[in-house]
Amino acid sequence: MADELPDAEGRVTELAAIGGFLDTLPGGATALVLNGEAGMGKTTLWHHGVANARARGYRVLLCRPAEAEAALTLSALGDLLDGVLDLVAPDLPAPQVAALEVALLCRAADDPPWPERALAAATLSAVRALARSGPVLLAVDDAQWVDEASCRLLSYLARRLADEPVGLLATRRTESPAPPPFGLAAALPAGRLTSLSLGPLDLPSLRRVLLARTGLEYALPELRMIHHSAGGNPLNAVEIALSLQRAGHRLRPGEPPPVPEPVIALLCRRIRALPEPVFEALRYAALLAQPTLGTVRAALGVPDGAVSPVAPAEEAGIVQVTHGRIRFSHPLYSSAVRALTSTEHGQRAHRRLTAVVTDVEQRARHLALSNNVPDAGVAALLEQGAEQAWRRGSSISAAELWRLAAVRTPAADLDDLHRRNVAAAECLFAAGDAAGAQDLLRAVVTGCPADRLRSRALLKLAEVTFYQGSAAEAAELCRAALATVADDPQLTAELHLRLAWFSSHDAGGQLASAEAAVAALHRPGAAPEPAMLACALAVRGVFRLANGGGIARDDFDRAARLLPARPTRHWADTWGRQMLGTWEKYADPVAARARFALELHLATEFGDEPAMGHALMHLSEIDCWLGDWARAATGAERSIQVIELTGQRHWLGHCWFASAQVAAHQGAVDTAEDTARRALARAREGGDPYQAALLLQVLGFIGLSVGDPERAAHHLGQAADLVDGMRRTEPVRHMFHGDQVEAAIATGRLAEAHRLLDRLRARAAVARRPWLLVVLNRGAAAAAAAEGDLHSAARAAGRSLEVCDALPMPFERGRSLLVQGRILRAGRQWSAARASLGAAKRVFDELGAPLWSAQAEVDLSRCGQHRAETDQLTPTEERIRALVATGLTNVEVAGRLSISAKTVEANLTRIYRKLGVRNRSELAGLADSHRRSGDGRTRRLTGPGVGSPVSPSPRRR
Numbered sequence: 001m002a003d004e005l006p007d008a009e010g011r012v013t014e015l016a017a018i019g020g021f022l023d024t025l026p027g028g029a030t031a032l033v034l035n036g037e038a039g040m041g042k043t044t045l046w047h048h049g050v051a052n053a054r055a056r057g058y059r060v061l062l063c064r065p066a067e068a069e070a071a072l073t074l075s076a077l078g079d080l081l082d083g084v085l086d087l088v089a090p091d092l093p094a095p096q097v098a099a100l101e102v103a104l105l106c107r108a109a110d111d112p113p114w115p116e117r118a119l120a121a122a123t124l125s126a127v128r129a130l131a132r133s134g135p136v137l138l139a140v141d142d143a144q145w146v147d148e149a150s151c152r153l154l155s156y157l158a159r160r161l162a163d164e165p166v167g168l169l170a171t172r173r174t175e176s177p178a179p180p181p182f183g184l185a186a187a188l189p190a191g192r193l194t195s196l197s198l199g200p201l202d203l204p205s206l207r208r209v210l211l212a213r214t215g216l217e218y219a220l221p222e223l224r225m226i227h228h229s230a231g232g233n234p235l236n237a238v239e240i241a242l243s244l245q246r247a248g249h250r251l252r253p254g255e256p257p258p259v260p261e262p263v264i265a266l267l268c269r270r271i272r273a274l275p276e277p278v279f280e281a282l283r284y285a286a287l288l289a290q291p292t293l294g295t296v297r298a299a300l301g302v303p304d305g306a307v308s309p310v311a312p313a314e315e316a317g318i319v320q321v322t323h324g325r326i327r328f329s330h331p332l333y334s335s336a337v338r339a340l341t342s343t344e345h346g347q348r349a350h351r352r353l354t355a356v357v358t359d360v361e362q363r364a365r366h367l368a369l370s371n372n373v374p375d376a377g378v379a380a381l382l383e384q385g386a387e388q389a390w391r392r393g394s395s396i397s398a399a400e401l402w403r404l405a406a407v408r409t410p411a412a413d414l415d416d417l418h419r420r421n422v423a424a425a426e427c428l429f430a431a432g433d434a435a436g437a438q439d440l441l442r443a444v445v446t447g448c449p450a451d452r453l454r455s456r457a458l459l460k461l462a463e464v465t466f467y468q469g470s471a472a473e474a475a476e477l478c479r480a481a482l483a484t485v486a487d488d489p490q491l492t493a494e495l496h497l498r499l500a501w502f503s504s505h506d507a508g509g510q511l512a513s514a515e516a517a518v519a520a521l522h523r524p525g526a527a528p529e530p531a532m533l534a535c536a537l538a539v540r541g542v543f544r545l546a547n548g549g550g551i552a553r554d555d556f557d558r559a560a561r562l563l564p565a566r567p568t569r570h571w572a573d574t575w576g577r578q579m580l581g582t583w584e585k586y587a588d589p590v591a592a593r594a595r596f597a598l599e600l601h602l603a604t605e606f607g608d609e610p611a612m613g614h615a616l617m618h619l620s621e622i623d624c625w626l627g628d629w630a631r632a633a634t635g636a637e638r639s640i641q642v643i644e645l646t647g648q649r650h651w652l653g654h655c656w657f658a659s660a661q662v663a664a665h666q667g668a669v670d671t672a673e674d675t676a677r678r679a680l681a682r683a684r685e686g687g688d689p690y691q692a693a694l695l696l697q698v699l700g701f702i703g704l705s706v707g708d709p710e711r712a713a714h715h716l717g718q719a720a721d722l723v724d725g726m727r728r729t730e731p732v733r734h735m736f737h738g739d740q741v742e743a744a745i746a747t748g749r750l751a752e753a754h755r756l757l758d759r760l761r762a763r764a765a766v767a768r769r770p771w772l773l774v775v776l777n778r779g780a781a782a783a784a785a786a787e788g789d790l791h792s793a794a795r796a797a798g799r800s801l802e803v804c805d806a807l808p809m810p811f812e813r814g815r816s817l818l819v820q821g822r823i824l825r826a827g828r829q830w831s832a833a834r835a836s837l838g839a840a841k842r843v844f845d846e847l848g849a850p851l852w853s854a855q856a857e858v859d860l861s862r863c864g865q866h867r868a869e870t871d872q873l874t875p876t877e878e879r880i881r882a883l884v885a886t887g888l889t890n891v892e893v894a895g896r897l898s899i900s901a902k903t904v905e906a907n908l909t910r911i912y913r914k915l916g917v918r919n920r921s922e923l924a925g926l927a928d929s930h931r932r933s934g935d936g937r938t939r940r941l942t943g944p945g946v947g948s949p950v951s952p953s954p955r956r957r
Contacts, residue, residue: 010205011045017196018049018169022056025135025167029158029192031184033143034171036198039235042171045198046141049169058135065145076150078104080138081126088129096122120156127157128164135165143172143181151182158187200232204641213238214245220432220609220645221396229335236332267336274312279337281309283349285319286337289362291326298356299349347371361385361401368404379408383420390427399427403440415453418444422457429464432609434647437464450484452491458484459495466502467610469649469686474502475509489526493517493536497575500539504690507728511547514540534562535572538579545583548729550766556583567602574599574611585622586732586769590808593622613642613651620658624665627810627847632662653679653691660698665811667850669702676702693722697736704739705851709746716740730763731772738775745782753783770807774800778816781823790827794925797823811852814843818856825863830916834863873914880907881915885924 014034021032032049034042053060063079081104089097099118101107130136138154140146146154158168172181179185184193201209206227211217218226218241226244230237271279277300284299285291293308302309310326313319320327328334341349350370357363364385367378386401402424409417421440429437441461448454458481466474478499485492500513517536521528528536541555563576577599584592596618603611616639623632636659643651656679663672676698683691696719703712716736723734731737737760744753760776781796797820804813821837837860844853873881876897883893890904897904917923 010201010209011041011198014045014196014198015048017194018045018052021167021169021194022049022053022058022137024192025053025058025137026165028163029161029166029188031158031168031170031180031188031193033180033184033193033195034169034198035174035178035195036171037233038173039233040198041201041234042173042198043141046139046169046171050137050139053135053137053139053167053169056135058137059130059133060137060139061130062139062141063146063150064141065147074103074147074149074153076140076146077123077153080140080150081123084126084130088126091129092122092125096125100126120153123153124157124160127161127166131161131164131166135167138166138168140168140170143170144174146181154181155183155187158182158184162189201227201234201237202232203227204645206230206232206234206237207645209234210237210241214241216241216245217647219428219434219436219647221399221428221436222433223645224396229332231332267332268340270316270318271333271336271340274316274318278310278312279340282313282319282337283341283345284353285310285326286328286334286341287346287349287353287366288357289365293321293324293326295353295356296326299352361388361397364401365404368401368408374408374410376410376413379405379410379413379416379420382408386423386427395427395430399424399431399433402427414447418448418453418457422453422460425457425464426460429460429467432646434464434468434649438468452486452488455481455485455491455495459491459498462498462502467648467650469653469682469688471502471504471650471690472687475499475506478502489520489523490528490532493520493526493528493532494572496520497536497539497572500543501575505688505726507543507546507726511540511543511549514543529572530562531564531568531570531573531576534559535576535579537562538576538583542579542582542732545586545767546728546730546732548763548766551587556580567598578614581618585618586771589622589625593619593626596622609642609646610648610651613639613646613648613655616642617651617655617658620655620662624658624662625809625811629662629666629848633659633666636662649686650688653683653688654694657691657694657698660695661701664698664702664705666848667705669706669851672698673702689722689726693719693726693734693736696722697734697739700736700739700743704743704746707855709743712739712743713747713749716743730767731760735771738779741775741779742782745779745786750783750786753779753786757783770803771809771812773803774807774809774812774816776800777803778819781819785819785823785826790823793823794820794827798925810843811847811849814840814847814849814852814856817843818852818859821856822859825859828916829922830863831914832916834860837863873911877907877911877914880904881911881923884908884911884920887924 018032021030024030034045036042050060050062061080061084063076065076065079081100085097085100085104085106092100095118098107099122103119103122127136127138138157140154154168157166168182168184170181172178180193180195203223207218207223210223210226226237226240230240271282274282281296281300284296288295293310294304296309297304297306300309308314308321310319310321314321317329318333320329338346347370350366353366354363354370357366360381362385364378364382368382382401382405386398386405389401390398402420406417406420406424409420411417421444425437425440425444428434428440438461441457441464444457445454445461448457458477462474462477462481465477478495482492482495482499485495494517496513496517500510500517503509503513514536518533518540520526521533521536537555538559541552541559544550544552544555559576560580563573563580567573567577577595581592581595581599584595596615600612600615600619603609603615616635620632620635620639623629623635636655639655640652640659643655656675660672660676660679663675676695680692680695680699683689683695696715700712700714700716700719703709703715716739719734719736720740728734737756741753741756741760744750744756757776757779760772760779764772764776777796777800781793781800784790784793784796797816800816801813801820804816807813817836817840821833821835821840824833824836827833837856841853841856841860844850844856879897880893883896884890888896890901890908894901894904911923912918915923
């Protein structure tokens with residue numbers, strides 16, 4: 001077996017089952033059988049099981065019989081015990097050793113021969129001898145080819161190895177349920193046998209298999225066709241992909257994927273064995289989208305009362321008929337029938353079906369495939385079918401019909417040709433074939449005159465190009481379209497909005513484009529759609545904020561009023577809601593989460609996969625802020641899967657950022673850094689500074705997390721340069737500024753830290769967002785502490801924590817508590833420092849942030865040992881402390897407690913010493929800090945007249 005294991009894509013459940021099976025093996029005999037058709041991935045999982053067992057230190061005995069070996073007596077036993085006899089011979093009786101030597105062909109057969117039971121006993125003794133040194137795994141791949149004699153021996157072992165740590169991992173090729181091999185069901189105790197049937201791979205997993213095995217990425221429509229034709233079988237899918245690769249072309253409209261060569265011979269033999277009339281019936285069934293007995297009978301001219309024309313095929317297991325519907329038992333049968341159909345017979349069948357089917361879409365499809373001659377009438381019918389398919393929600397079918405309509409359009413009808421190709425490209429892009437859409441649109445732009453249609457084609461090409469990962473090129477295409485657009489306010493506004501969206505590398509340009517879009521919609525006579533105007537206003541509001549223009553509440557409020565009460569899937573409605581969500585994301589993350597959750601729900605209902613990926617990406621970021629890191633990780637992973645399938649490379653970098661961000665917070669540094677660096681390389685290659693800055697932000701955060709501020713400062717300095725180059729003034733999505741301040745302080749660059757803090761103060765004066773105020777005050781606290789001004793540092797840390805009460809980001813609260821604790825420790829306020837640091841550690845522990853929890857633990861250890869019980873405040877001292885903290889004088893406290901002023905003064909001296917404070921002001925500040933930190937000992941810092949205890953803030957989600 002190769003050192004590198006084959007990928008087990010999409011088999012998480014099965015891998016977990018293998019792990020669980022191996023966990024139970026030391027407790028006694030157990031077995032796991034993996035069932036499935038050929039090529040479904042059984043052997044791959046078997047390899048993983050073998051490697052897992054070896055990694056645990058189990059002894060593994062292997063056999064992988066082939067079909068030809070099924071007739072070779074004891075061939076499987078020979079493989080299993082290869083190299084074992086010398087190990088166990090000293091522990092076996094001589095007769096058993098002799099029986100094994102004869103069976104394994106190590107010596108000539110004795111006369112008389114050894115009875116079968118002697119060999120069975122010897123095999124059992126050998127396995128038991130091995131099991132005395134540790135668990136043993138018998139690993140059998142393709143159990144259906146194990147010879148009969150070895151089968152009986154394995155059954156014998158299974159019945160007798162009840163308590164020994166021996167397991168059997170077997171794979172078996174089967175296309176229908178069957179009893180477990182080797183009599184395992186009857187031999188093993190209840191609960192010690194697991195049988196798994198491997199079903200088809202899902203689409204994302206199959207995509208990764210094809211990428212790994214062929215090096216090719218397929219557009220979503222092609223991928224779906226391959227998946228359907230292969231029935232989700234990874235081996236068959238790889239063979240189909242390789243056949244396409246050898247052919248060197250993409251699938252054309254209406255063209256079935258090729259049948260894999262390794263299986264075509266078997267399928268064709270079964271199909272050709274059928275009578276010609278049955279094959280003709282199967283041909284019609286294979287060409288129909290929804291084959292029924294009625295339609296096939298009509299095509300054949302067979303009356304309804306006659307015997308089913310596909311009955312022999314049904315008996316042969318090639319098709320199944322249920323309630324008159326015909327379904328091929330495996331999609332490859334349909335592909336094989338079409339592959340065996342000549343072009344002439346196929347066109348004749350399509351012509352016949354044109355007269356039989358009534359659905360516009362299906363009739364148009366068959367008419368187009370019945371000949372290759374351009375025809376305006378055929379093209380018009382295909383266009384009707386395409387529009388119907390689009391309205392019904394099938395972008396793949398619509399794209400195919402639009403492309404067929406373009407192919408059938410006469411060369412003289414150039415406008416219709418270009419219009420149909422643009423429509424086909426829009427449908428292809430919606431279906432996930434961005435590359436196919438790009439090719440069509442480039443052809444249109446090249447051959448189309450400078451008019452509204454060309455502007456529309458340029459706009460769509462810009463959109464596809466942006467999502468393919470080239471924002472700057474997409475922006476240039478929008479400018480080219482604006483240069484030739486007619487006097488059309490709606491199209492002009494849409495072009496400006498797209499330009500604003502695509503110009504992520506130029507914040508100033510984004511705002512100028514958004515302003516131009518709003519102006520176009522306010523032209524006299526423009527009569528904009530409410531959703532379009534709402535979108536323009538929301539876009540302008542977001543980019544005003546990014547450019548330092550403050551919070552444009554009027555734009556946001558007006559946009560919210562203009563959007564329809566019931567969300568639609570019109571792009572302007574979708575964008576408008578997303579931009580409002582983007583604003584809320586930085587002003588009110590909880591409200592933003594609800595908005596993006598609704599977006600995800602709507603996108604899922606409409607099957608809008610790009611919108612699903614976009615919403616999941618935002619939800620992952622928000623969940624990370626809100627402290628639900630498990631949900632954030634799941635959302636990021638789902639967003640990556642969806643965006644990979646749709647082929648929209650631009651958003652893939654954002655999804656990788658979300659994934660790396662949550663992994664970094666969870667302390668999975670290697671995973672986070674690997675993801676961020678790979679994504680950063682792609683962002684730099686694609687010339688995308690926006691994404692590059694986000695990924696550098698993650699790398700900088702990792703530096704702070706692992707205690708390497710120099711590395712953090714390096715990465716965050718690069719991120720800051722990129723953000724400045726994009727003229728982004730406000731720290732909106734690029735939220736590394738607080739980290740950059742802390743890295744500068746930790747590396748001794750105090751002047752730089754103050755410069756950065758001044759910029760944050762200027763931003764806070766314009767847009768007083770809670771997060772910005774938290775990191776500003778936390779950074780100011782750390783800077784003041786570094787300069788020895790502990791009093792100012794403590795006040796700034798307190799302000800940061802006060803704002804945290806309005807910010808549902810528990811990790812930010814934990815970091816502010818950590819800074820406060822360090823400041824208190826520097827001032828030798830040991831008790832208060834321990835309270836803040838302990839509260840910080842609890843926050844990090846609850847979130848699952850081990851690296852930051854370790855930092856808090858280190859700081860706690862530097863606060864000195866907890867004082868002995870005799871050094872804690874006595875009840876009298878506690879009452880005095882509480883009253884003094886409220887501002888009462890010694891005489892007033894003495895009067896309250898009916899003691900002398902001198903007793904109060906003596907007790908205060910001891911209180912100051914025990915709590916590490918020097919005067920009344922620090923004592924009062926200590927009480928405040930305990931309340932803000934939510935320390936569990938707050939009760940001791942609140943007494944008569946001080947107020948109610950403050951409990952720890954709950955974890956917010």
